Amino acid sequence: MAYDVIVLGSGPGGYPAAIRASQLGFKVAIIEKESLGGVCLNWGCIPTKALLKSAQVYEYLKHSADYGIHSENVKHDFGAVIRRSRGVADKMSKGVQFLMKKNKIDVIMGYGKVAGKGRVEVTAADGSKQVVEGKYVIIATGARSRQLPSMPVDGKKIIGYREAMVLPQQPTSMIVVGSGAIGVEFADFYNSMGTKVTVVEFMPRIVPVEDEDISKELEKQFKKKGITILTGSEVTSVDTSGSGVKAKVKSAAGESVLEADILLSAVGIASNIENIGLEETGIKTDRGRVVVDKHGQTNVPGIYAIGDCAPGQALAHVAARKGSPPPSISATWKRNITTCPRGWITTTSPVALTAHRRLRPWVTPRRQPKRQATK
Numbered sequence: 287m288a289y290d291v292i293v294l295g296s297g298p299g300g301y302p303a304a305i306r307a308s309q310l311g312f313k314v315a316i317i318e319k320e321s322l323g324g325v326c327l328n329w330g331c332i333p334t335k336a337l338l339k340s341a342q343v344y345e346y347l348k349h350s351a352d353y354g355i356h357s358e359n360v361k362h363d364f365g366a367v368i369r370r371s372r373g374v375a376d377k378m379s380k381g382v383q384f385l386m387k388k389n390k391i392d393v394i395m396g397y398g399k400v401a402g403k404g405r406v407e408v409t410a411a412d413g414s415k416q417v418v419e420g421k422y423v424i425i426a427t428g429a430r431s432r433q434l435p436s437m438p439v440d441g442k443k444i445i446g447y448r449e450a451m452v453l454p455q456q457p458t459s460m461i462v463v464g465s466g467a468i469g470v471e472f473a474d475f476y477n478s479m480g481t482k483v484t485v486v487e488f489m490p491r492i493v494p495v496e497d498e499d500i501s502k503e504l505e506k507q508f509k510k511k512g513i514t515i516l517t518g519s520e521v522t523s524v525d526t527s528g529s530g531v532k533a534k535v536k537s538a539a540g541e542s543v544l545e546a547d548i549l550l551s552a553v554g555i556a557s558n559i560e561n562i563g564l565e566e567t568g569i570k571t572d573r574g575r576v577v578v579d580k581h582g583q584t585n586v587p588g589i590y591a592i593g594d595c596a597p598g599q600a601l602a603h604v605a606a607r608k609g610s611p612p613p614s615i616s617a618t619w620k621r622n623i624t625t626c627p628r629g630w631i632t633t634t635s636p637v638a639l640t641a642h643r644r645l646r647p648w649v650t651p652r653r654q655p656k657r658q659a660t661k
Contacts, residue, residue, distance in 0.1 A: 289315045289420035292406050294398045294562070297324020299593030299605030300426035301382050306609070308389040315418055316391055317398035317408055322382040324428050326602040328375050329448050334471050336371040337451065341478035362479060364456040371451060394418060400425070400563030403588055407563070422588050425576060426609060427562055429555040429594035436523055437463060437551045443526040444549050447472070457481055457547035461533050463521050465492035469552035470504070477513050484514040484544055486535060491517055524549060557595040572597075582608060 290312035293304045301323070304316045321328045340362075346353075347360045386393050394416075396408040406418045431446035433439055439446050445453075450472050458481065462473045465487040477483045485492065485508070491501040492508070492515060505515055519537040533544045557574050569584045569591075570577040576584055576591035583590050593605030 289313045289392075289418065291315075291422045291424065292317065292404075292418055292420035293424045293426060294400070294406060295324060295426035295428055295558075295593070296322045296382065296393075297426060297428045297593060297605065298326045298602040299428070299609040300324065300424070301385065301609075302606045303424050303426065303592065303609035304391050305385060305389050308391050314389075314391045315394055315420065316386065317394045317396065317406060317418070319395070319397045321379045322386065322393065323375075323379040325430075327378045327382065329451065331602050332378050333371045333375040333451055334447075334468075334475075336374040337367065337475045338471060340367040340370060341475045345478055364479065365454075367479070368452055399561065400567050400569070400589065402567060403586060422590065424609070425562070425584075425589065425591040425595060426593045426605070427558040427595045428605075429557045429600055431468075431551065432554045432556040433551065434521075434553055436521055437549065437553075439551055440526065443531050444524060444551060446551055450550050453548075459530075459546040459548075460484070461486060461521075461531065461544055461546045461549040462552055463533075463549065464552035464554065465489075465515075465517075466495065466552065466554060467493070469550070470508075472550055472552065473508070473513055474511075477508075477511055482512075482546075484516065484546065486519050486521055486533070486544070487515070487517045488520050489517065555594065555600055557600075559595050 291304070291307045291314045293300045293307075293314065293316040296304070296316050296318040300316060300318075304314045308314045318324075323332075326332065344360070344362050347357050350357045350360075383393070394408055396410040396416075398418075399407045399409070400423060401407040401417060404420055404423065406420075406423060407415060408418055409415050431439070431448070433446075437444055439449075441449050447468050456479055457476070460473075460476050460481050460483050462469045462483060462485045465473075465485050469485065469487075470493055473483045473485050487494070491498065492505050493501050496504075505517075508515060516535065516537065519535050521533050522536050522541075523534045525532040525534075530545060530547045531549045533546075533549060535542050535544055557576075559571060559574065559576060563569075564571060564576065567586055567589070569586050569589060575597050576595050578584055578591050578596050581590075582592055582596065592608040594600040596608070598604060598608075
């Protein structure tokens with residue numbers, strides 16, 4: 287079947303783009319290799335907030351006397367907390383499945399690879415292949431956890447964010463390398479659950495993309511909660527030969543060795559642009575992202591890229607904004623997507639909130655004209 291629009295990836299960029307295209311009367315197919323909703327709904331924004339909610343409730347109960355409520359022998363079930371988080375993610379993914387059905391969007395499960403202008407090859411889980419054809423292709427393949435050579439993720443002792451969400455047992459101690467949103471949210475969660483947490487950050491302050499005053503306040507609150515913070519520090523190697531991990535840390539003060547049950551690598555993300563047909567199709571990339579114009583179109587006419595695989599901040603709501611409505615496929619959709627307003631929130635306790643405005647007159651405060659005096 288030939289489609290008007292083929293969307294490669296069903297994350298917060300891909301599925302809004304597919305919905306909006308369908309609402310405008312186009313025949314749409316969306317290709318997904320794992321679960322509808324992408325990383326955000328299944329392994330990112332949503333399940334982490336479910337974990338943090340459980341941690342918040344646990345903290346409230348431990349300090350309920352401060353609110354005039356007495357509770358004794360408060361305990362948590364780590365396995366039940368994890369299961370609740372996965373249940374929330376599954377429910378959200380099923381919600382996206384419902385939206386696809388409601389908007390008459392064909393869902394094709396499998397690994398998609400651009401096979402030329404208007405053609406995507408899809409490999410199913412059983413190895414069978416099919417070629418899906420359409421007038422336009424939107425690449426929305428998202429991103430994954432970035433790995434450093436000094437900390438190769440093995441999924442057991444050195445883990446990424448996915449493993450951190452589904453650990454079978456709560457670790458007694460944990461080293462978190464990286465203090466961006468992913469790092470500090472997991473640090474806060476595991477600390478609240480009772481794990482001894484040490485955060486190692488290469489930059490001079492934690493959450494380095496936030497305003498400096500936010501970084502200072504968050505570090506103060508983290509230390510108050512018992513989280514050890516090491517800024518201006520670099521993990522040069524990790525020994526996993528023993529029962530836990532031994533991380534060699536280098537800083538201006540010299541070298542030291544940290545020991546813990548497990549190490550979480552949270553050093554950023556890398557776009558999913560490998561093995562999706564970009565080289566064969568001649569689509570240009572730069573510094574790990576697909577090169578696009580101000581309407582989101584690549585150098586190959588009819589092929590677009592949005593979300594974490596394209597330039598700009600890797601934020602779910604930015605991807606959704608760029609994908610809904612989809613960029614410049616018709617005159618109805620034509621718009622400049624490079625000046626979307628951006629704001630983000632790092633969900634810890636306390637919450638770190640930063641709002642940024644970008645060149646949009648409807649989000650920029652303007653002085654109101656003075657009223658003329660009435661006679």
